[in-house]
Amino acid sequence: MTDGMPDFSSLDTFPKLLRENVRVRADKPANREKDYGIWLSWTWAQVADEIRALACGMADIGVQRGDKVAICGDNRPHLYWSMTAAQTLGAVPVPVYQDSVSEEMRYIYDHAEIKFAIVENQEQVDKLLEIKDTLPHLKHIIYHFPRGMRHYDQPFLDLMADVQDRGRAFDADNPGFHETAVDQATGSDIAIMLYTSGTTGRPKGVMLSFDNLIITGRNGAIRENLTEDEGMLAYLPMAWIGDNIFSVAQSYVTGFCVSCPESSETVLEDIREIGPTYFFAPPRIYESLLTTVMIRIEDAAKIKQRLFHYFMGVARRVGMDILDDKEVAFADRFRYWLGNILIYAPLKNVLGLSKVRVGYTAGEAIGPDIFTFYRSLGLNLKQMYASTEASVFITIHPDGDVRPETSGTPAIDVEVKVADDGEVMFRSPGVFQAYFKNEEATRETKTEDGWVHTGDAGYLDSDGHLHIIDRSKDVGKLNDGTMFAPKFIENKLKFFPHIKEAVTFGDNRGYVAAFINIDLESVGNWAERRNMAYMGYTDLAGQDAVYDLISDCVAQVNRDLATDEKLHGSQIHRFLILHKELDADDGELTRTRKVRRAPIAEKYADLINALYSDADHCPIEAEVTFEDGRTDIINADLKIREAARITSARAEAAE
Amino acid sequence: MARNIGEVLLNVEGISISFGGVKALDGVSFDVKEHEILAIIGPNGAGKSSMLNCINGFYHPQEGMITFKGKPRHHMLTHEAAKQGIARTFQNIALFKGMSTLDNIMTGRNLKMKKNLLWQALYFGPALTEELEHRTKVEEIIDFLEIEAIRKTPVGKLPYGLQKRVELGRALAAEPDLLLLDEPMAGMNHEEKEDMCRYILDVNDEFGTTIVLIEHDMSVVMDISDRVVVLDYGRKIATGTPDEVRANQDVIDAYLGVSHD
Numbered sequence: 074m075t076d077g078m079p080d081f082s083s084l085d086t087f088p089k090l091l092r093e094n095v096r097v098r099a100d101k102p103a104n105r106e107k108d109y110g111i112w113l114s115w116t117w118a119q120v121a122d123e124i125r126a127l128a129c130g131m132a133d134i135g136v137q138r139g140d141k142v143a144i145c146g147d148n149r150p151h152l153y154w155s156m157t158a159a160q161t162l163g164a165v166p167v168p169v170y171q172d173s174v175s176e177e178m179r180y181i182y183d184h185a186e187i188k189f190a191i192v193e194n195q196e197q198v199d200k201l202l203e204i205k206d207t208l209p210h211l212k213h214i215i216y217h218f219p220r221g222m223r224h225y226d227q228p229f230l231d232l233m234a235d236v237q238d239r240g241r242a243f244d245a246d247n248p249g250f251h252e253t254a255v256d257q258a259t260g261s262d263i264a265i266m267l268y269t270s271g272t273t274g275r276p277k278g279v280m281l282s283f284d285n286l287i288i289t290g291r292n293g294a295i296r297e298n299l300t301e302d303e304g305m306l307a308y309l310p311m312a313w314i315g316d317n318i319f320s321v322a323q324s325y326v327t328g329f330c331v332s333c334p335e336s337s338e339t340v341l342e343d344i345r346e347i348g349p350t351y352f353f354a355p356p357r358i359y360e361s362l363l364t365t366v367m368i369r370i371e372d373a374a375k376i377k378q379r380l381f382h383y384f385m386g387v388a389r390r391v392g393m394d395i396l397d398d399k400e401v402a403f404a405d406r407f408r409y410w411l412g413n414i415l416i417y418a419p420l421k422n423v424l425g426l427s428k429v430r431v432g433y434t435a436g437e438a439i440g441p442d443i444f445t446f447y448r449s450l451g452l453n454l455k456q457m458y459a460s461t462e463a464s465v466f467i468t469i470h471p472d473g474d475v476r477p478e479t480s481g482t483p484a485i486d487v488e489v490k491v492a493d494d495g496e497v498m499f500r501s502p503g504v505f506q507a508y509f510k511n512e513e514a515t516r517e518t519k520t521e522d523g524w525v526h527t528g529d530a531g532y533l534d535s536d537g538h539l540h541i542i543d544r545s546k547d548v549g550k551l552n553d554g555t556m557f558a559p560k561f562i563e564n565k566l567k568f569f570p571h572i573k574e575a576v577t578f579g580d581n582r583g584y585v586a587a588f589i590n591i592d593l594e595s596v597g598n599w600a601e602r603r604n605m606a607y608m609g610y611t612d613l614a615g616q617d618a619v620y621d622l623i624s625d626c627v628a629q630v631n632r633d634l635a636t637d638e639k640l641h642g643s644q645i646h647r648f649l650i651l652h653k654e655l656d657a658d659d660g661e662l663t664r665t666r667k668v669r670r671a672p673i674a675e676k677y678a679d680l681i682n683a684l685y686s687d688a689d690h691c692p693i694e695a696e697v698t699f700e701d702g703r704t705d706i707i708n709a710d711l712k713i714r715e716a717a718r719i720t721s722a723r724a725e726a727a728e
Numbered sequence: 729m730a731r732n733i734g735e736v737l738l739n740v741e742g743i744s745i746s747f748g749g750v751k752a753l754d755g756v757s758f759d760v761k762e763h764e765i766l767a768i769i770g771p772n773g774a775g776k777s778s779m780l781n782c783i784n785g786f787y788h789p790q791e792g793m794i795t796f797k798g799k800p801r802h803h804m805l806t807h808e809a810a811k812q813g814i815a816r817t818f819q820n821i822a823l824f825k826g827m828s829t830l831d832n833i834m835t836g837r838n839l840k841m842k843k844n845l846l847w848q849a850l851y852f853g854p855a856l857t858e859e860l861e862h863r864t865k866v867e868e869i870i871d872f873l874e875i876e877a878i879r880k881t882p883v884g885k886l887p888y889g890l891q892k893r894v895e896l897g898r899a900l901a902a903e904p905d906l907l908l909l910d911e912p913m914a915g916m917n918h919e920e921k922e923d924m925c926r927y928i929l930d931v932n933d934e935f936g937t938t939i940v941l942i943e944h945d946m947s948v949v950m951d952i953s954d955r956v957v958v959l960d961y962g963r964k965i966a967t968g969t970p971d972e973v974r975a976n977q978d979v980i981d982a983y984l985g986v987s988h989d
Binding site for chain 2: 108109110111220221223335336338339342
């Protein structure tokens with residue numbers, strides 16, 4: 074047991090853990106938030122007071138055991154408190170993605186039978202008011218920020234601070250109410266319900282118990298030796314399971330302080346100021362940090378460029394070995410030491426990653442180049458394989474044995490096996506209870522004895538590392554029988570900084586073809602350095618020079634694929650660059666930015682047909698949705714390119 | 729609407745100004761009431777900016793009276809206008825390009841700084857306390873305008889729409905009673921305009937600030953203003969609510985032109 078961790082048998086819910094944290098570390102900071110340019114902090118004792126007032130106020134409003142309470146907004150301490158307050162009353166918090174449009178929200182509110190909503194600000198209130206008439210269950214809305222709300226006089230709207238005042242009065246009138254409520258819940262109760270974004274079909278409500286979250290959080294903390302002194306910035310959506318483990322469960326279990334950014338745009342700045350020791354980011358954040366660094370290096374003076382490239386060469390050669398405590402020659406150790414003073418440490422400092430002890434990445438595959446870049450700088454970055462149904466952890470890279478191509482070994486108490494059809498399955502204390510109001514899906518996903526189907530195809534290697542290939546249902550076959558793993562190819566494409574998103578087609582087709590989204594920042598900078606004029610994404614994406622640039626990337630991917638006997642046939646034959654960026658608001662990506670194949674295939678059927686014809690261009694008329702919900706039509710004429718391919722020696726010999 | 733339009737805050741009476749042979753303003757009179765949003769519109773060269781320049785004392789009209797907060801004057805003096813609570817933004821952004829957003833907005837507090845140069849040079853002591861008070865106020869404005877992410881960015885590096893927002897922030901830092909906005913939405917795209925409209929309405933609503941604005945985008949003017957004054961060739965040709973002005977034949981003629989036959 075890690076030191077400082079209490080006996081958990083009696084501390085089986087978050088409200089009970091909160092009480093324990095007040096007992097052990099009342100005056101240590103529990104939350105920080107930047108407001109009006111200053112970091113404010115709340116100690117565990119203060120947090121407990123706030124939550125108590127809120128819980129009592131919610132009880133006064135009428136929140137009952139078993140009620141569903143929606144929570145929606147950016148990461149704010151007050152919203153985290155709302156979750157614990159709801160749990161105190163035995164209600165189930167349902168965090169909702171804050172950037173969802175009204176229609177997506179309507180589905181979740183309706184399906185989950187939400188009675189109460191606790192939201193951040195006017196924007197979220199407006200979205201709810203728009204759909205409130207269609208939600209018979211929704212009784213009351215509590216909002217945190219009063220700005221802009223002066224003229225809202227609906228009786229079912231309340232300011233959170235007012236609710237807390239009512240709560241303090243209620244608490245005084247009903248002594249013992251709060252203690253009884255806290256003691257009433259047990260570990261097997263449902264702690265939270267999270268809607269999975271779902272790359273297919275409607276989102277499903279995953280019900281997780283306190284035991285799921287607390288045991289999994291504790292196991293993760295033990296594996297990484299987390300203590301109450303960790304620093305972490307909670308900036309990923311509260312509706313995502315990872316945030317509930319990293320920023321809630323693990324904070325409650327170990328007692329470390331969770332900081333919330335000032336706004337979603339200031340996250341990078343806030344990371345620098347907080348200097349987290351425990352850090353999670355999806356691959357795209359690491360990618361964009363690296364892209365920014367590379368762009369700035371290309372603009373730097375020649376001498377700086379040389380220094381950077383020389384020492385990055387040293388780091389690439391020996392940095393990973395030094396981090397993994399392997400044997401490295403003295404001369405190289407010295408060079409690395411010098412590089413650390415001149416380049417690595419300042420660079421990590423600029424990125425705000427100086428203090429990071431453990432950095433995680435998950436969600437999508439991270440490019441090996443990006444992964445090794447950070448590790449060679451001495452940053453302990455690890456990949457993991459995670460899912461909502463597992464309360465995050467399935468496998469993680471173990472210290473000292475990190476391999477970019479794998480997802481690591483099973484986490485504590487997690488069993489992983491590969492079914493006969495190649496599907497990865499797991500069983501753990503974090504396995505979800507059920508999908509809400511969807512027994513059929515629950516039965517399909519979870520077996521009688523607790524094994525969960527992940528839907529991912531993969532294999533375990535001889536050292537126990539898990540390799541994930543693709544979504545099982547996405548793996549298909551070309552007409553000639555060649556295996557086609559779309560995500561595998563797309564990831565190879567996306568590892569190029571110029572390519573932001575890619576969608577490949579090929580199942581039941583003669584060859585593989587691809588849609589490409591360029592990365593506006595990276596390609597834009599490339600174009601600027603060549604003095605190319607462009608007016609925006611659509612214009613830049615259509616330029617011949619950009620097609621040449623992307624052509625080279627595709628050709629490189631084809632060369633890679635050609636080396637693999639099984640995938641040799643799945644080289645990309647034709648591609649086009651899309652005229653707009655794929656967007657979650659247009660239903661093309663999930664809120665966690667995963668490609669939704671079916672809607673894309675349907676929406677761009679004309680383009681796909683053109684890819685599988687002789688045409689060298691294809692006109693397109695597409696509807697785009699603006700952030701405020703209005704739509705507009707974009708017209709474009711997309712070019713289609715043939716990609717350079719490698720024909721194998723064997724095939725040539727046969728001809 | 730919850731805000732109460734109050735008494736007359738500013739009254740201009742028979743203002744005339746000419747530059748050489750050009751009569752920029754010719755006997756223009758109108759008044760602005762507390763808490764209202766008044767738009768001044770008119771074709772190019774109608775004298776709109778000259779009118780604002782007279783109100784905040786940048787130009788001294790040759791004829792007429794300006795009555796602000798009950799005190800009549802023949803002309804305003806710029807420093808007095810600022811002290812009396814008049815702040816403005818400019819048609820061509822007038823920010824300190826090399827300074828950060830924060831520092832630019834801080835300059836708007838300049839008039840409110842009471843400690844002398846010596847104290848300020850010492851930094852510690854009362855000047856520090858004062859600096860912190862002003863910084864708090866500036867942070868409130870940064871929060872209000874949602875520009876936290878560019879707090880430390882030099883404004884010269886910002887896109888145009890954001891620079892306009894910073895300029896509005898600097899004007900707000902003076903906590904004005906009357907805010908003069910010279911084409912706040914010029915050169916903005918649709919989304920930026922919508923944002924700007926929202927901020928102008930919020931300023932008016934939350935702080936009760938009276939606003940006089942010049943704007944060419946008629947949909948904006950008609951949407952957000954309580955009353956409209958129309959100038960043409962230096963003369964006032966109409967005044968009234970947006971609907972009245974829209975229906976006014978002189979205004980239609982001035983904008984569309986009339987055939988002389």
